[in-house]
Amino acid sequence: MSIVNRLRPSKTTTIFPATRPPPDLPVKSTILQSAERGENFIRTYLPDVDVPAELIRDELSQDAKITEGFKRFNPYMGNLLHPIVVHEQAFLAFPMGELNSDLNISPFHDSGDxxxxxxxxxxxxxxxxxxxxxxxxxxxxxxxxxxVRTFGETSFIGVDATRSTPYLSEVAALSHQDTGGRAVVDVVLSETPFSSLVVNDFGSVYRCSIADGDQIVDLIHPAAEAKGEVQQISFWRLARGTEGTNYLLASEHSLSQIDTRTNESIELFSLTGTGVVTSVENQGADNIVKLCNTNQLVWIDARFARRPLLAYKHGRQHDRYLEARTSPSLSSVTLITSRSNSMVTLYDVSRTEGQPIHINAPSYCFFSSDDASVSYTGSTLFRHPLHENTDAFSLIQLTERGSLYKVDLSVSEDGADTFGVSWNADVKEFERKPLHVFEPPYAEQAFVETDMSTAYDHIFCLHEQERKQREDENADAVYDLLEALPTFWQGLDVPIEHVLTTYDAVLRAGDEPTQTSRADFLTEGVINSTRGYRALKQGRLSPNVLVKGSSWHQNLTATLQRLDPTFPDDARSGAEAFKRYDLAENPDRSVQSLRYEKEAREQLTLDLALSADIFSSQPFSRASNEGPALEDLTKTLSLASEPPAVDFGYLQPKAISRYGREETDESEASMGVRSLLKDWQIGTDPEEYVFVDYYDRRASTPQTTQRTNPIQAVEIPLGMQLQRPPTILAASAVPPRPPELGRRIVAQSQPDLGGLPTRAYGFGSQNALSSQLQTQSSQEYMMSTQVLPGVHGGRPTVPKVMKKRVGGF
Structure with a gap:
């Protein structure tokens, strides 16, 4: 074929409308954001499942890596468009629908013209x-x-083309278990009788056949890994050979021939360099195999495969979806198509018998669509057996949205269409009906009426029957629990470090409940029954049963009444108080409804009664070993005002090193904390405690802090000598009185001097007031050394001495 007679494409025609909406826009988020959403989902819907965050991030990272690799090349995706030709009948098989799971087989009809x-x-x-x-x-x-190969299995179907609508009958089916637990990546069918070869993503080839009505699956070519080699190649393609017994297996860098009679394989061709095999075509009658890779198109004689006949560099960009096909009308023409774009390259190469291979014309190309970047999921070269023009055929391509495009290729310039298209009303409705893209959930609201009687019967009938049955089966467990409750504290192997409610103690006294929860008050036990409420009314669940063995007990009724003023004084009588929440009286109410209401009221009363008291198996720590009288005596005899150490009652803090994160023995509180808490004693009633601010001048006379146990005053013998003898002052002139400073009265161990006359104290002999003070206190009255606020602590400032300027400018 010369350059003048080369194939000319026609205009692109749509022969089937789209059945799928445009793909959704990808959500732009990082791996960390996706991991956080995954963690929130697990915590919300699976609270009992503990999945580490690192595991979620690793799985999402691996998934993102695989998804990104599938965008470049998906080895599991094959051709989704193929013609079915039986005698003079022809059909076109392709998927349709939004999920791409519906098989459509549409016929070609001969109208005579x-x-x-x-x-x-x-x-x-x-x-x-x-x-x-x-x-x-x-x-x-x-x-x-x-x-038909899907994600789940591979189905082999017989097609009966004698009817107007093809009749399908399933012949065999292969699952992942039949192919070594791996997914199938390519399938090839034999001519007759029925037989099929499949290859999985490890490179293992299996043969599926039918014998005496039974399906037989044989392994005829094991994977390279099974032979002791380590390969991680997911690209494998099969092609038919000659005589129905030889098949071709192509990997990324090699081509092998498999003989199904001996189950042996021979390597025919090995690819060197950076190229990767993309497709292999069935062996023709002239024994030529066309192998396409990312760099060139190779013609190989299967009889002498070590030396290829021709290698033609196609000049296409690196694309692993390139596929070579031979024209059904002109055997010398080879077309290269791709799923990634609409570019089609044509090569006119032929070989006569006994002659070398010859290039008839330079390669040329065209675009099968106005949009060169459109992606396809399937393509085929089709010529109807009844078509008169033997030099024309059609290129049919399936887009990602499910529409079919046709381009006629003919040598003549005014060549007619190879076939026409006729749509019925349903197909035209596909074209008119807009395909909606993804919309938010609120945009999909619709009125739906559902009969919920079955659900209500399950909740109010079956559930109640099962609950009654469980209560009858657990009757003995309730009685055993009531007998074991008085000895609950003695049966503890390990002391409990936190406080317990009555319900916690009752729950721990019985057997381990079948229903688990993250908190005890949400866990349902055998006591949550009618027998449990009856035991409460009889006093067998009284808090007094647990008070005897506990180290500390507190009733929370007053606290609960502050939160809810309607809380009853006695929780056991709450059933009568809760009647105000009953439904309005209605003569049409059934007896079952009234019984449900009564049982719910009793269960609420039981829950509140068992939560009104708290207990502790650990007592409160006592104050320091030194008694209060000895502590006051020490303060009196000492001039130092260092406050005592801080004692803790129930919660014992643990000091942790700031850098080592280890517990240390340094549990002593700071001076400021001890000063604030020095007047507080463990056990003091908070209602009677009075805080005195000794720094407030406007406050009234400081009052003694009320204590739970009043401390006896310690009398000091008259003969006891003071720690420091009084200073003997000389009878000299009294210096001037220091200026009066605005300071507060500091309350110490001195008596109240509000009624004494104001007098300046200076150097001199002992005044008359000293004897009066000695009778009231063991310490002499003198000026306070308390540090006052200000720059110099209340002392008068000395003016700064100005320097004298010496010399000139």
Whole structure:
């Protein structure tokens, strides 16, 4: 074929409308954000499942890596468009629908003048998972078989083309268990009788056949890993050889021939360099195999595969979806198509018998769509067997949205269409009906009426019957629990460090409940029953049963009444108080409804009664070993005013090193904390405690802090000598009185001097007031040394001495 007679494409025609909406826009989020959403989901819906955050991030990172790799090349995705030709009947098989799981088989009809394609708007079969590959037998066979590979399994279907609508009958099916637990990546069908070869993503080849009505699956070519080699190649493609016994297996860098009679394989060709094999075509009658890789298109004679006949560099960009096909009308023409774009490259290469291979014309290309970047999921070269023009054929391509495009290729410039298209009303409705993109949930609101009687029967009938049955079965467990409750504290192996309510103690006294929860008050036990409420009314669940063995007990009724003034004084009588929450009286109410209401009121009373008291198995710590009288005596005899150490009652703090994060023995509180807490004693009633601010001048005379146990005053013998003898002052002139400073009266151990006359104390002999003070206190009255606020602590400031300027400027 010369350059003048090269194939010319026609205009692109839509022969089937789109059935899927545009793909959703990807959500832009980081791995960390996705991991946080995953953690929130698990905590919300699976609170008992503890999944480390690192595991979630690792799984999401691995998933993102695999997804990014599938965007570049998906080895599991095959061709989704294939013609079925039986005698003079022809059909087109392709997936449709939003999920790509509906199989559509549309027929071609011969009207006498032309071939007409009449697509069907309804699928002939629906699979559970999306379709990944469609393969049919070669044209001219007596019986047509169809192989449909999905995510779940591979189905082999017989096609009866004698009817207007094809009849499908399943012949065999392969699951992942039949192929070594691995997913299938390619399928090829034999001509006759039925037989199929499949290859999984490890490179293991299996043969599926039918014998005496039974399905037989044999391993005819094990994977390289099973032979002792380590390979991680997921690209594997199969092709038919000659005589129905030889098959071709292509990997990323090699081509092998498998003989199904001996189950042996021979490597025919090995690819060197950076190129990767993308497709292999069935071996033709002239024994030529066309192998396409990312760099060039190679013609190989299967009889002498070590030395290829021709390698043609196609000049296409690195694309792992490149696929070579031979024209059904002109055997010398080879087309390269891709799923990534609409560019089609044509090569006119042929070989006559006994002659070397010859390039008839330089390669050329065209675009099958106005949009060069459109992606396809399937393509095929089709020529109807009744078409008169033997030099024309059609390129049919399936887009990602499910629409079919046709481009006619012919040598003549004014070549007619290879076939026409006729749509019925249902197909035209597909074209008119807009395909909605993803919308938020609130945009999908619709009026739906549902009968919930079955759910209500399950809740109010079956649930109550099961609850009554459980109560009868647990009757003995309730009685055993009531007998074991008085000895609850003696039966503890390890002391409990936190406080318990009555319900906590009752729950721990019985057997381990079958229903688990994150908190005891949410866990339902055998005591939550009618027998439990009856035991409460009889006093067998009284807090007095547990008071005897506990180290500390407190009733929370007063606190609960502050939170809810309607809380009853006696929680056991709450059933009568809670009647105000009953439903309005109605003569039409059933006896069952009244019984439900009464039981709910009793269970609420039981829950509140068992939560009104708290107990502790650990007593409160006593104050320091030194008695209060000895402590006051020490303060009196000492001039130092250092406050005592801080004592803790129930909660014992633990000092932790700031840098080592280890517990230390330094538990002594600071001076400020001890000064604030020096007047507080463990056991003091908070209602009677009075705080005195000794720094407030406007306050009244300081009052003694009221204590739980009044301390006896310690009398000091008259003969006891003071720690420091009084100073003997000389009878000299009294210096001037120091200026009066605005300071507060400091309350110490001195007596109240509010009624004494104001007098300046200075150097001199002992005044008359000293004897009066000595009778009231063991310390002499003198000026306070308390540090006052200000720059110099209340002392008068001395003016700064100015320097005299010496010299000139």
């Amino acid at each position: 032309e071939i007409i394609f009449k697509p069907s708007a309804h699928p002939i079969r629906t699979f559970d998972t999306p379709i990944q590959q469609i393969v049919t037998t070669v044209p001219g066979t007596q019986t047509a078989y169809l192989a």
